[in-house]
Structures are given as structure tokens and as C-alpha cells.
């Protein structure tokens with residue numbers, strides 16, 4: 001996401017189509033639900049808290065269906081910048097099909113599709129520039145929330161004949177012969193556990209409640225997975241807090257189960273291991289976003305603000321590997337998109353028409369190092385591939 005200090009020049013094309021009323025009664029329903037849950041079962045592990053705040057079926061930030069991404073919302077994404085991002089992903093898909101000599105049906109599966117805008121931009125690009133490929137594509141959106149599915153169906157009306165919807169990857173019963181699973185800013189929205197160091201000992205942070213409100217409290221680590229993770233961290237000082245993303249293993253396994261051949265294309269913001277757990281990141285990477293403003297208190301505005309943590313790309317790549325995928329590409333969004341834009345620029349040069357200035361401005365926003373170019377990274381991992389040691393070493397996977 002394009003978070004605080006958003007440059008004023010940021011190009012955004014998509015306007016607020018779903019007005020949000022920040023004064024609705026919903027947050028108080030969620031707050032009292034969370035209070036009741038804590039008094040009935042005790043303090044909540046932070047991943048459970050985050051999950052309730054973002055995905056509670058009725059009152060969660062993402063599930064209630066009024067989250068706006070873009071200028072009028074809480075944050076920007078590369079998708080909300082305009083059609084350029086999806087168009088270039090369309091070029092990447094065409095290149096993948098050509099290089100891998102894929103004939104016949106290609107399945108594109110997207111998660112975290114939000115309004116469906118990225119799907120629409122990719123399919124528009126394939127339809128205009130690669131009609132043969134377009135006729136072989138089936139596009140599946142895995143969207144858990146019906147209210148979002150409705151928006152996706154509406155935006156994809158021109159492509160309805162080739163689009164399917166499922167609520168989760170696990171609902172796809174027949175593995176796809178050739179497929180690409182893609183997402184932009186999905187993994188950062190997966191809930192995390194929080195751990196903090198005191199007296200050289202890692203503890204887990206839970207959310208408790210008393211008459212003063214919600215607060216953090218520490219508890220010893222019980223989960224073997226979290227214990228293993230904390231023990232493998234580099235030496236870090238007391239009062240250091242960081243995150244551990246719990247759902248990755250299950251996600252990677254689900255990805256593997258729906259493909260016979262293909263890849264996962266993940267775009268998100270984050271770091272490799274040594275940078276993620278650098279000593280200077282004493283409060284970790286957990287952030288909240290409300291009205292284009294970043295903060296670090298996830299215990300306020302429940303259901304009304306985004307909660308996110310950066311992606312540990314080393315951990316993500318290792319998790320994909322353990323599900324059978326091998327990383328074959330990892331780089332900044334800037335370098336990824338610049339490479340993809342070559343044929344597009346060539347077409348512009350060769351055509352007799354005026355250059356598409358709007359798209360070119362979007363391209364600059366997406367690739368400029370001080371805008372979105374270096375904040376985001378792209379990881380591609382394929383099934384049935386031999387390891388690429390250069391890519392693994394860039395990812396610090398040993």
C-alpha cells in the first residue's frame with residue numbers, strides 16, 4: 001500500500017464508488033463483541049484480534065464491504081493508481097505463456113481482489129493485446145465475502161463469460177492443468193502473532209480488556225511453531241517487538257493443491273530476513289492505516305482501520321518451497337515493471353498515435369524509487385522447477 005507521506009502527485013484514476021460512513025454504529029458492535037469474547041475466554045492472541053478486526057463476518061474492516069482503496073480511502077495500492085499495473089501484469093502473463101509453450105486453457109486465480117479492479121485491468125489488457133490468449137483464459141477470484149463478490153461481478157461485466165468465483169482456494173475441487181495464482185497486497189493482510197522480548201526472553205502479546213479499555217499483556221509462548229520461530233531469530237535487544245505470520249503454511253499448501261503446473265506471483269511490501277529483523281526495527285512492522293495516516297496502535301478504531309504487517313519474503317519463499325514451489329524471480333516492483341514495459345514502450349514508439357500520457361504517468365508512480373517502485377517486491381515461484389541459487393541467495397534462503 002502507498003502509506004503515509006503520499007506524494008501529492010500520485011496518480012489515481014479510480015474514484016470513490018462506495019461511500020463510507022465512518023460514523024456508523026458498526027465499530028461499537030465489534031468493540032462490545034471483542035469485550036465479551038475477552039471476558040468469556042480470556043485475553044486474545046494478537047492474530048485472533050487482528051482477524052476479528054479485519055474479517056469478522058459482519059463488522060470486520062474488509063468484510064463489511066465499505067473499504068475504499070485509493071485517494072478517498074485509507075491507503076493507495078498499485079491497483080488504485082490506474083490501469084497501468086494490471087496492463088503490465090497482462091504482459092507478464094502473456095510472456096509466461098509464450099516462454100512455457102502453454103497451449104489450451106490457462107487458469108488465472110486471484111486472491112485479495114477487493115473490488116475486482118485488477119482482474120478487470122488484466123483481462124482488458126489480454127482482450128486488447130493478446131486475443132488468442134484471452135480466449136484460453138479462465139479467471140477465478142477467491143473471495144470469502146459475498147458483499148465483495150457482488151462488486152467484483154459488477155466491475156467484471158464485460159468478462160463475465162470467463163470469470164468464476166469461489167470463497168476460498170479449498171473450494172476449487174479440480175486441480176488446474178496450467179495456472180497462475182496472483183495477488184497484490186494479500187499476504188500483508190494475513191493476521192500475525194506478536195512477540196516481544198523482555199529479560200532476554202521472548203513472550204507472546206495478547207489483548208486484554210479492563211475498565212480503561214483494551215491493552216496488551218504478555219504470556220509465555222505456547223505454540224511450538226512460534227517457539228521454533230522465536231528461537232531462530234538473530235540476537236535482538238530487550239523491548240524488541242516483531243511479528244510472525246501464522247496462515248502462510250496452509251495458504252501455500254492450498255496453492256499447491258489447486259495447480260498441476262504453474263506459478264504463484266506475489267506482490268507486496270516487505271523485506272528479506274536480515275532487513276526485516278534488523279536491530280533498528282524495535283517496534284516491528286505492524287502498522288494501522290486510517291484516512292491515509294499511519295499509526296502503530298491496533299487496539300483502537302476496531303473494524304474501522306486497516307491493520308497490516310510487512311511481508312518477510314525469506315519466510316514466504318521458504319514456505320512456498322516447502323509446499324513444492326521454487327522461487328525463480330525476486331526483485332523490486334520497479335525492476336519487474338520496467339522489464340515488462342519494454343514491449344509496451346516499443347508498441348508506443350512504433351505506433352503513429354499520441355503517447356498515452358496518463359498511463360505513462362501511472363508507470364512513473366509505480367516504478368519511481370521514492371513512490372511505489374522500491375517499497376514493493378515481486379516474488380514468483382513455480383511448481384516442478386529446479387532451484388535457482390541466485391534467486392535463493394537474494395532471498396537469503398539457505
Ligand SMILES: C[S@@+](CC[C@H](N)C(=O)[O-])C[C@H]1O[C@@H](n2cnc3c(N)ncnc32)[C@H](O)[C@@H]1O
Nearest residue numbers: 062069077079111112113114142184185186189
Ligand atoms: C489490502 S487489500 C488488497 C487490495 C487489492 N488487491 C489491491 O491491490 O488494491 C487485502 C485484501 O485481501 C483480502 N484477503 C485477506 N485474506 C484473504 C484470503 N485468505 N483469501 C482471499 N482474500 C483475502 C481482504 O479481504 C482484502 O480484500
